[in-house]
Amino acid sequence: AQSVTQLDSQVPVFEEAPVELRCNYSSSVSVYLFWYVQYPNQGLQLLLKYLSGSTLVKGINGFEAEFNKSQTSFHLRKPSVHISDTAEYFCAVSRFQGGKLIFGQGTELSVKP
Amino acid sequence: SQTIHQWPATLVQPVGSPLSLECTVEGTSNPNLYWYRQAAGRGLQLLFYSVGIGQISSEVPQNLSASRPQDRQFILSSKKLLLSDSGFYLCAWADWDRGHLEAFFGQGTRLTVV
Numbered sequence: 001a002q003s004v005t006q007l008d009s010q011v012p013v014f015e016e017a018p019v020e021l022r023c024n025y026s027s028s029v030s031v032y033l034f035w036y037v038q039y040p041n042q043g044l045q046l047l048l049k050y051l052s053g054s055t056l057v058k059g060i061n062g063f064e065a066e067f068n069k070s071q072t073s074f075h076l077r078k079p080s081v082h083i084s085d086t087a088e089y090f091c092a093v094s095r096f097q098g099g100k101l102i103f104g105q106g107t108e109l110s111v112k113p
Numbered sequence: 114s115q116t117i118h119q120w121p122a123t124l125v126q127p128v129g130s131p132l133s134l135e136c137t138v139e140g141t142s143n144p145n146l147y148w149y150r151q152a153a154g155r156g157l158q159l160l161f162y163s164v165g166i167g168q169i170s171s172e173v174p175q176n177l178s179a180s181r182p183q184d185r186q187f188i189l190s191s192k193k194l195l196l197s198d199s200g201f202y203l204c205a206w207a208d209w210d211r212g213h214l215e216a217f218f219g220q221g222t223r224l225t226v227v
Contacts, residue, residue, distance in 0.1 A: 034215060034216075041201075041223065043203060043218035043221050044205075044216075046215050090157060092157075094209075099162075101162070103149070106157070
């Protein structure tokens, strides 16, 4: 079975600073990996996904993530954050070719001026 | 294009009352369908998922049930709500076999049990 651990429940950061949100997963089979963003009282929006190929994945809003198979990690990064990036971020995993989609506990990113 | 509809947006129900939340998807066929619950500080908990009509997998033993009476309709139900059923419920769909290699979410239902 798959599982996901987001290592930080809250990440405060100042505007224009870099940020990294950490995600580790566990699976005995090949997986797909995802990062989603959720703004207050809304559904989830996909930021980026890793399916195969290049381990560095670029997404929307200037975010990127790197798949590290040996460390079973998929950390999300942005070199310079904006106030508008304040939201909750979720890492998710599904087995290769889909099926059950498991989410982490979420990381609340708070960008301060 | 595909769309997902989830309603109602908000719901206040008394303890012991029944529940029915509905989710429908348009523009695709035989999608995988999911129900998640989001409680404060507890992330997104997968409740049920379905790979086809009448095929429901339950992930967490609880006071809820799910049904898929039609290909693109997914219903979350309860016979008697508990206070602990309060939360934000999200429906999602994915179509792994046809290249939609991500899950698409509805806008959610905020359920408050009083």
